Amino acid sequence: MVEVLAAKALTLRHLHWIFMAEEKELRYDPAAIETKWQQRWAADPQLYAAEPTSSGKSKYYVLEMLPYPSGQLHMGHVRNYSIGDALARHMWMRGYNVLHPMGWDAFGLPAENAALKNNTPPREWTLANIAAMKRQMQRIGFSYDWATEVATCLPEYYRWNQWFFLRMYEKGLVYRKESKVNWCPECATVLANEQVINGYCWRHEETLVEQRELEQWFFRITAYVQELLDGLDKLEGWPEKVRTMQRNWIGRSEGTEIDFAVENRGEKIRVFTTRVDTIFGATSIQLAPEHPLVTALAATDAGLKTQVSKLIEEQKKAKESGDVGAIEKHGVPSGRFAVNPYNGELIPIWIANYVLMDYGTGAIMSVPAHDERDFEFAKKYAIPIREVIRPVQNEAETEHGAKLPFVSEDGVLVNSGKYDGLTCAEAQKRLQEVAARSAFGEAKVIFRLKDWGVSRQRYWGTPIPMIHCERDGLVPVPDDQLPVILPDKIEITQTGGSPLARVPEFVHVTCPKCGGAARRETDTMDTFVDSSWYFYRYTDAKNATAPFDPATAQYWFPIDQYIGGVEHAILHLIYSRFWTKVMRDLGMIKNDEPAQRLFTQGMVIKDGAKMSKSKGNVVSPDDMVARYGADATRMYALFAAPPDRDLDWQEDGVAGVSRFLGRVWRLAEKYAPIARVSERIASTGQNGGTAQKLLRKLHQTIAKITLDFEGRWHFNTCVAAIMELVNELQAADAQLTSGEVSAPVVRELLRVLALLLAPFAPYLAAELWEELGGEGPILRAPWPKSDPALAKEDEIEIPVQINGKLVALVRIAPDADTEAFEMAALVDEKVKARVAGKMIVKVIVVPGRAVNLVVK
RNA sequence: GCGGAAGUGGUGAAAUGGCAAACACACUAGCCUUAGGAGCUAGCGCCGAAAGGCUUGCGGGUUCAAGUCCCGCCUUCCGCACCA
Numbered sequence: 001m002v003e004v005l006a007a008k009a010l011t012l013r014h015l016h017w018i019f020m021a022e023e024k025e026l027r028y029d030p031a032a033i034e035t036k037w038q039q040r041w042a043a044d045p046q047l048y049a050a051e052p053t054s055s056g057k058s059k060y061y062v063l064e065m066l067p068y069p070s071g072q073l074h075m076g077h078v079r080n081y082s083i084g085d086a087l088a089r090h091m092w093m094r095g096y097n098v099l100h101p102m103g104w105d106a107f108g109l110p111a112e113n114a115a116l117k118n119n120t121p122p123r124e125w126t127l128a129n130i131a132a133m134k135r136q137m138q139r140i141g142f143s144y145d146w147a148t149e150v151a152t153c154l155p156e157y158y159r160w161n162q163w164f165f166l167r168m169y170e171k172g173l174v175y176r177k178e179s180k181v182n183w184c185p186e187c188a189t190v191l192a193n194e195q196v197i198n199g200y201c202w203r204h205e206e207t208l209v210e211q212r213e214l215e216q217w218f219f220r221i222t223a224y225v226q227e228l229l230d231g232l233d234k235l236e237g238w239p240e241k242v243r244t245m246q247r248n249w250i251g252r253s254e255g256t257e258i259d260f261a262v263e264n265r266g267e268k269i270r271v272f273t274t275r276v277d278t279i280f281g282a283t284s285i286q287l288a289p290e291h292p293l294v295t296a297l298a299a300t301d302a303g304l305k306t307q308v309s310k311l312i313e314e315q316k317k318a319k320e321s322g323d324v325g326a327i328e329k330h331g332v333p334s335g336r337f338a339v340n341p342y343n344g345e346l347i348p349i350w351i352a353n354y355v356l357m358d359y360g361t362g363a364i365m366s367v368p369a370h371d372e373r374d375f376e377f378a379k380k381y382a383i384p385i386r387e388v389i390r391p392v393q394n395e396a397e398t399e400h401g402a403k404l405p406f407v408s409e410d411g412v413l414v415n416s417g418k419y420d421g422l423t424c425a426e427a428q429k430r431l432q433e434v435a436a437r438s439a440f441g442e443a444k445v446i447f448r449l450k451d452w453g454v455s456r457q458r459y460w461g462t463p464i465p466m467i468h469c470e471r472d473g474l475v476p477v478p479d480d481q482l483p484v485i486l487p488d489k490i491e492i493t494q495t496g497g498s499p500l501a502r503v504p505e506f507v508h509v510t511c512p513k514c515g516g517a518a519r520r521e522t523d524t525m526d527t528f529v530d531s532s533w534y535f536y537r538y539t540d541a542k543n544a545t546a547p548f549d550p551a552t553a554q555y556w557f558p559i560d561q562y563i564g565g566v567e568h569a570i571l572h573l574i575y576s577r578f579w580t581k582v583m584r585d586l587g588m589i590k591n592d593e594p595a596q597r598l599f600t601q602g603m604v605i606k607d608g609a610k611m612s613k614s615k616g617n618v619v620s621p622d623d624m625v626a627r628y629g630a631d632a633t634r635m636y637a638l639f640a641a642p643p644d645r646d647l648d649w650q651e652d653g654v655a656g657v658s659r660f661l662g663r664v665w666r667l668a669e670k671y672a673p674i675a676r677v678s679e680r681i682a683s684t685g686q687n688g689g690t691a692q693k694l695l696r697k698l699h700q701t702i703a704k705i706t707l708d709f710e711g712r713w714h715f716n717t718c719v720a721a722i723m724e725l726v727n728e729l730q731a732a733d734a735q736l737t738s739g740e741v742s743a744p745v746v747r748e749l750l751r752v753l754a755l756l757l758a759p760f761a762p763y764l765a766a767e768l769w770e771e772l773g774g775e776g777p778i779l780r781a782p783w784p785k786s787d788p789a790l791a792k793e794d795e796i797e798i799p800v801q802i803n804g805k806l807v808a809l810v811r812i813a814p815d816a817d818t819e820a821f822e823m824a825a826l827v828d829e830k831v832k833a834r835v836a837g838k839m840i841v842k843v844i845v846v847p848g849r850a851v852n853l854v855v856k
Numbered sequence: 857g858c859g860g861a862a863g864u865g866g867u868g869a870a871a872u873g874g875c876a877a878a879c880a881c882a883c884u885a886g887c888c889u890u891a892g893g894a895g896c897u898a899g900c901g902c903c904g905a906a907a908g909g910c911u912u913g914c915g916g917g918u919u920c921a922a923g924u925c926c927c928g929c930c931u932u933c934c935g936c937a938c939c940a
Contacts, residue, residue: 027894241860241935248859248936255940273940286940318938327938354938364940372857373938448939569935627893639880640868645861646933648868652881655893660880662894717870720879727879799875804921806875844920850874852920 030629251448
């Protein structure tokens with residue numbers, strides 16, 4: 001009895017299976033198609049490999065920013081990589097030698113946090129995440145050459161960070177100095193700026209981050225500051241926004257430094273000003289609370305000391321809360337006076353909380369009449385306000401003086417002794433000359449950009465290859481002892497500075513110079529070091545004797561197209577420009593800049609907000625791929641908005657793209673047999689209007705998409721154009737089925753459709769290509785060429801306007817002459833009716849576009 | 857405050873100075889059916905029964921013609937900010 005029931009159940013299940021199988025024939029099944037092709041592609045490691053530099057083809061290096069291996073791709077990645085992948089595939093089809101690599105920015109704090117939380121070693125956690133994300137990328141079908149894969153946490157990679165560090169040390173581009181760092185007392189460790197959120201620790205919402213002085217390693221990026229600034233003008237392939245952000249970050253400022261002697265003391269105060277022309281209006285000197293002179297004065301004055309530490313405290317708090325501009329201006333008089341070198345005037349020296357020690361000289365001359373902040377401060381403390389610049393434009397205003405503070409440089413000097421009457425610009429020049437001649441000042445350019453602090457008191461990063469010896473001081477690790485391996489066995493805790501300092505086997509070494517006992521540096525490098533040169537490593541990823549081969553790098557560089565998020569506009573993109581210049585000066589490369597063109601894609605948002613766990617609006621790529629397929633997911637990412645704009649993720653939209661791909665698939669299923677017939681039966685050459693119409697649309701679509709890839713990158717309209725083409729094919733079902741459209745034309749239509757889809761929906765394109773009997777991988781098939789003759793319309797509809805208002809549409813050949821256009825417009829019934837009884841003053845014909853009648 | 861970008865249907869959006877709303881989503885109606893996250897057909901900016909009129913943040917301007925160019929303003933987003 002049991003057996004009978006079992007047999008029956010089996011039969012039903014069997015029937016159901018057959019039934020499902022039949023249904024599958026009619027149904028687009030992305031999972032089946034994509035699994036099949038994923039396996040085939042995985043079995044062909046050469047598919048996405050670049051050819052040797054001797055290939056003779058033009059090279060094209062397309063690069064997407066490498067991800068941090070968090071363990072999960074997010075939609076931002078999918079969008080970024082879908083853009084790059086479409087471009088790479090297109091360039092392959094255009095016959096270029098394409099380098100399209102991927103890697104992992106694998107060092108960083110999250111691995112240590114995960115280690116704490118899950119008791120998993122950072123290395124293990126990171127490598128597992130890399131494996132998981134690589135699987136995701138392969139599932140989506142991105143065309144990376146995995147043979148050049150780079151993971152920055154592996155010794156094969158980070159040994160070259162150390163190597164570069166030593167080369168830069170030799171060139172004086174690495175140095176050590178005391179510096180302020182963010183310190184979380186709860187974590188008992190240093191935090192990166194990004195880990196300080198409104199002055200609080202990112203892990204301890206209630207803990208204020210402190211500033212501490214520590215010995216830190218620095219890269220002398222300021223040695224290249226002017227070149228980094230000037231280079232921006234030449235980076236025409238970079239978004240203006242990014243160039244502007246970098247200019248602001250570099251913050252070049254031209255001005256003058258002037259020494260003010262301190263009355264009754266031997267010292268001088270050096271101030272920086274961009275407005276030396278206003279110096280006769282200086283009615284006080286303002287010092288930063290941490291200025292050395294203030295420290296000296298406070299040392300012998302307990303009362304002053306208390307007040308100054310209050311100012312420092314205020315400044316610190318403001319800095320921590322991230323709202324420095326909102327601080328209430330506050331200061332104390334030092335009781336001392338300074339001498340204005342131009343006129344010998346004695347002016348009081350104050351100490352103010354709005355003056356910063358780390359900009360300029362930490363001291364300013366205060367000119368209340370011509371500076372907003374000085375004005376506010378002078379009002380508060382009743383410091384004299386002396387007007388020394390009068391506006392030139394307005395006579396009436398000049399007589400009574402301008403409204404103060406008058407900050408414009410569009411004026412002439414007054415109350416300035418022999419300089420009266422000069423314009424601001426003239427005065428600046430003259431006053432600088434005088435200062436230089438009398439040796440109390442000079443013209444000076446200062447920058448906001450500071451040297452790059454690279455020390456991190458953390459475990460999961462590149463060990464800094466230096467040794468501290470009591471006899472020999474700082475000793476670099478010799479090249480033949482590289483890499484300094486990051487020890488595996490380590491206990492990660494949240495307390496007590498550099499974790500490496502607690503690994504005795506790591507710390508204790510013999511000094512390479514004297515052979516005596518010495519200690520290793522236990523700080524590791526900022527992870528931005530890793531990402532500053534990784535794209536050079538891709539060109540020669542397996543090199544065990546050098547970071548890369550210069551000749552190979554020279555072939556591939558500069559990167560033709562770099563694609564990533566705008567959040568890297570400053571740090572990563574300045575550091576990697578700096579690194580490129582350093583490598584150039586080391587003689588390793590010839591290019592001055594890493595990337596010819598940069599594209600910054602928009603964010604992926606959902607319900608009007610950036611996707612984030614806390615908002616609960618995260619859409620998982622895995623989920624999308626499982627429901628709609630990889631093709632639909634990535635094609636939606638390109639279709640929903642132009643790539644540079646923010647994209648609002650709407651799942652219904654993905655479903656729509658998936659339905660579209662289903663239509664394409666069914667279309668191919670239906671007509672592929674007809675298309676294949678053409679291989680055996682000669683073309684009759686008899687194609688009616690429908691065939692012509694379809695071919696016209698086809699060639700228009702080719703032209704549109706080709707053009708877009710060449711610069712505009714509006715892939716959303718490319719996808720729309722393919723949809724229009726498919727809609728037309730579908731509307732011509734009767735003619736396609738009946739044979740009215742000949743088999744060779746059907747074949748051509750489907751073949752080109754597959755080619756056009758290849759950059760956007762590579763799985764389906766490969767499937768169609770195979771079904772149509774295409775030769776080799778579609779990726780290597782030549783990109784179709786648009787035939788202008790076939791694309792041309794024989795008749796177009798153009799608007800006829802009367803006084804700029806649309807009144808009729810007339811049909812006419814697009815290449816008809818001006819008279820024909822005018823005639824066509826004038827004979828139209830609607831036009832006649834509107835013109836009747838009036839006078840045509842003028843007829844404007846824009847051939848091929850419009851006719852406008854000016855009528856009275 | 858400085859710098860940058862953007863404002864178009866119910867939604868995502870499209871439009872070399874020349875028919876505003878292509879392509880899609882959602883919605884409505886109908887058909888088909890293996891009742892599906894399926895397919896097909898049609899409709900779908902606003903007002904209006906229709907004819908027709910109106911419509912690209914607001915106000916000006918240039919032009920035969922402006923979503924597009926120019927001037928002023930408003931709003932939103934992003935970056936920088938007591939930078940001397």
